[in-house]
Amino acid sequence: MCEISSSICSSPIGDLTISYCRKGLHSISQISPINDQSFIPDEKQTIEIQSSSGKIPIPESCLNWLHTYFHSPNHLTKTPELCPNIISKNDSFQENVWRTLLNNVHFGQTTTYGQLAELTGNKNAARAVGTAVHRNPFQLIVPCHRVIRSNGDIGNYAGKEGNNVKHWLLKHEQK
Known part of the structure; x- marks a missing residue:
C-alpha cells in the first residue's frame, strides 16, 4: 500500500494536481x-507549488521535469519515477500502451x-489503444497528447474538453 501525498502546482497550461508516494x-x-x-495558457507561468497535503514532499524530479518541459x-x-503500483512491469495491455508511448x-x-x-505488438488494437490513452493518469509525462487520428485530426483530448490544450501542447513541442 502506498502512502499518497499530493500537490497542486502552477504551470503554463493551468494548475496541475500531482499525486505521489515514496x-x-x-x-x-x-x-x-x-x-x-x-x-488560457501563459507561457511565462513558472512551475510553483500552490499547496500540498500529506507527509511526503513532491519529488524534485517531477518539478524539474515540468519546468524543463515548459521552459x-x-x-x-x-x-x-512512476510508481510501480500504478505502472508495473506486468503484461497489462493498458500499461504496455503507456510504456510504449513514454519510450x-x-x-x-x-x-x-x-x-x-x-x-505495442497488436496492430489491430487501435480502439483499445484509444481507451488506454484515455485512461492515462500521467498527463504530459506519458504523452497521450501526441496521439492523433490516422486522418491527421487531433482526436478528442480529455473527453473532448481539452482539445485547445492538446493543440497548444503540440504547437509548444514544435517550437
Missing part, C-alpha cells in the same frame, strides 16, 4: 475546471492510434 508518481493532470472554454524543452532528461513517441513527434497499436 516510490514515484501516481498521477498528474490539470485541475478539472480547465477546459476549452476556460483554457527549456531541448534539455528534457529522464522522466520522473517511443518523443518530444515534437506524433503517432496515430493505429501506429501505437502496432508499436
Whole structure:
C-alpha cells in the first residue's frame, strides 16, 4: 500500500494536481475546471507549488521535469519515477500502451492510434489503444497528447474538453 501525498502546482497550461508516494508518481493532470472554454495558457507561468497535503514532499524530479518541459524543452532528461503500483512491469495491455508511448513517441513527434497499436505488438488494437490513452493518469509525462487520428485530426483530448490544450501542447513541442 502506498502512502499518497499530493500537490497542486502552477504551470503554463493551468494548475496541475500531482499525486505521489515514496516510490514515484501516481498521477498528474490539470485541475478539472480547465477546459476549452476556460483554457488560457501563459507561457511565462513558472512551475510553483500552490499547496500540498500529506507527509511526503513532491519529488524534485517531477518539478524539474515540468519546468524543463515548459521552459527549456531541448534539455528534457529522464522522466520522473512512476510508481510501480500504478505502472508495473506486468503484461497489462493498458500499461504496455503507456510504456510504449513514454519510450517511443518523443518530444515534437506524433503517432496515430493505429501506429501505437502496432508499436505495442497488436496492430489491430487501435480502439483499445484509444481507451488506454484515455485512461492515462500521467498527463504530459506519458504523452497521450501526441496521439492523433490516422486522418491527421487531433482526436478528442480529455473527453473532448481539452482539445485547445492538446493543440497548444503540440504547437509548444514544435517550437
